[in-house]
Amino acid sequence: MATVLKSFAPPAHDHGRCIKTALVKAERACTASGKRLTPLRRRVLELIWNSHLPVKAYELLSQLAQERAQAAPPTVYRALEFLQDAGLVHRIASLNAFVGCGEPLAGHVSQFLICTRCGTVAELAEPALSAGIAASAQRLGFKVARETIEVEGLCRDCQKAERALTR
Amino acid sequence: MATVLKSFAPPAHDHGRCIKTALVKAERACTASGKRLTPLRRRVLELIWNSHLPVKAYELLSQLAQERAQAAPPTVYRALEFLQDAGLVHRIASLNAFVGCGEPLAGHVSQFLICTRCGTVAELAEPALSAGIAASAQRLGFKVARETIEVEGLCRDCQKAERALTR
DNA sequence: ACCAGTGCTGTTACACAGTAACAGTCCGAA
DNA sequence: TTCGGACTGTTACTGTGTAACAGCACTGGT
DSSP: OOOOOOOOOOSSOOHHHHHHHHHHHHHHHHHHHTOOOOHHHHHHHHHHTTSSSOBOHHHHHHHHHTTOTTOOHHHHHHHHHHHHHTTSEEEEGGGTEEEEOSOTTSOOOOEEEEETTTOOEEEEOOHHHHHHHHHHHHHTTOEEEEEEEEEEEEOHHHHHHHHHHHO | OOOOOOOOOOSSOOHHHHHHHHHHHHHHHHHHHTOOOOHHHHHHHHHHTTSSSOBOHHHHHHHHHTTOTTOOHHHHHHHHHHHHHTTSEEEEGGGTEEEEOSOTTSOOOOEEEEETTTOOEEEEOOHHHHHHHHHHHHHTTOEEEEEEEEEEEEOHHHHHHHHHHHO
């Protein structure tokens, strides 16, 4: 059976480590594929990794604008496009928002659990799900190019919190 | 094994029938649940069913504006919100667009195959996929409330067309 | 008959999301 | 040196979606 690669980040953890390792992995992924992680792109990636919450493009823009006055929408969107192509960042369509990818080097599926209460996002990597989709598609003669799985619900902690409220 | 409820609509079919049955089902669903399918809402639903292609909100707006001069964004978005809540229409997040739901009375999952070449959308209803997602989620203690599956690729006809081009 | 409440639509005015197109800059290769 | 390509700056715009308030019709209670 397929295994879950990631889990929800615990409410309190050494997030500095998260950021650092994400950036190191990003450097590696880029040098490996001959892509250029410029200061701007690096900075945007860093801002995205500031939390495990999905970030909106215009939030990034306003943060960025505090450092470089010239920042405009294309500044952010171009960096985001690069980061997506490089597999370093995922776009969550149902939220119009972006999250860092924990496994930039692994095959890039797009499977997310989104907690509607605390907002955090966990990335799945379930080959079984992709396989199921491919099988269903094939029955209709459909050839899959890209899959988007976005599941909304409540993470474990938020279920507890909800129960505590109604008790 | 789960079965596919819908397939891609053949390029040429009696689409008048599609529209008519969709509206009849909608009436039924609304009276059954005590919701009001007002003329405005009915008209928006009709416009959406004009094709099996996903429709953008502002396309709907401009079509609507030819009939009622007062139509403004909230006019359309409110109708769409109602139709979604009533299970008559799906929003496709990755396209910012809307399609009619073929089975408004059945349980409302949200599984789509989207052909990137011709733009048509087919709705799936695979309990096995939902079950797989629920199982993966549960392993993380996550409680699923809503799932979004949007698969991009090529439908059978468009694969043929592509092959014909490169031959 | 009157009133209050509710549900639907009209209206204005925004906020947020994303892109086109052109202009500079920098850097490495021919 | 000069050319081309990759990156960023800059302006201006289109597209997507919502807040907030106003009116109006209907319904149910008094």
